[in-house]
Amino acid sequence: MADAKWYVVHTYSGYENKVKVDIEKTIENRNLQEQILEVSVPMLEVAETKNGVEKLADKKMFPGYVLIHMVMNDDTWYVVRNTRGVTGFVGPGSKPVPLNEDEMAGLGFVRKDVVAEYAVDDTIVVTAGAWKDTIGAVKSINEGKKTLTINVEMFGRETPVELSFTEVKKM
Numbered sequence: 270m271a272d273a274k275w276y277v278v279h280t281y282s283g284y285e286n287k288v289k290v291d292i293e294k295t296i297e298n299r300n301l302q303e304q305i306l307e308v309s310v311p312m313l314e315v316a317e318t319k320n321g322v323e324k325l326a327d328k329k330m331f332p333g334y335v336l337i338h339m340v341m342n343d344d345t346w347y348v349v350r351n352t353r354g355v356t357g358f359v360g361p362g363s364k365p366v367p368l369n370e371d372e373m374a375g376l377g378f379v380r381k382d383v384v385a386e387y388a389v390d391d392t393i394v395v396t397a398g399a400w401k402d403t404i405g406a407v408k409s410i411n412e413g414k415k416t417l418t419i420n421v422e423m424f425g426r427e428t429p430v431e432l433s434f435t436e437v438k439k440m
Contacts (some may be wrong), residue, residue, distance in 0.1 A: 273306055273413070274367035276349075277359040278335045284354035285310045288335050291352050304345050306414050307338040311376060330376070334359070341365060386439065387417055393437045395419075400430060404440065 280288045289308045296305045311330040316323050335355075339345050346365070349355060358365035368376075387393065387407050395403045405419030408429065415434045420427040 273304075273338055273340045275373055276337050276339060276341065276365050276367055277331075278337055278349060279356045279359060280333055280335055280354050281356065282333045285329060285333070285335050288352055288354045291354070292335075292337070292349060295348050295352065299344075299348065301345065301348065302411065303340075303413055304342065305337065305339040305348070309336045309338075311336060336368075336376075341367070387434070387437075392440045393417075393419065394440050395432060395437050397436045398432070400432065400436075405430075 278288070289310050292305070292308045296302060296308075312327040313330045314325050315328050317326045337349060339349070346358075350357065357363070360366035387410060389407050389410065391407045393405060393407060395401055395405075400421060403419075403421055405421055407417050408420055409418045411417070411431075416431050417434065417437065418429050418431050419437075421430045422428070
């Protein structure tokens, strides 16, 4: 998706994850997967010491903000802007300003071009995540999101599971 860019959305403090989930549900319900590619709440792993015990915890890098990789048009703007908890896009007035490649690289979002070497009906094995070591046949491929869908048998029935290209390999 050449015209998809990263935008920053301001949210009520503490509502970042709720906004992310709500936007992802709306994407699914309105079939906007080709226009809104990713919703992210950047996290940073930090060491905390409580009662003399040091442990690792995840903290939000930008409290009150959510990053969205999307194609900006009237539909996507409306969906994001009217999500409960969103106060607006970052930019002058009502005009959202996308982040450039240097800004995204500074946040740790390095653009990796992953080439799809998969085709529908290819047999693959999952190499990472909750479905590790699962074998399945490719049912669909989403080049924009760099994901593919396989059917996994769960509770005695076939269930579609979406996986990243980086989580699978061809058998």
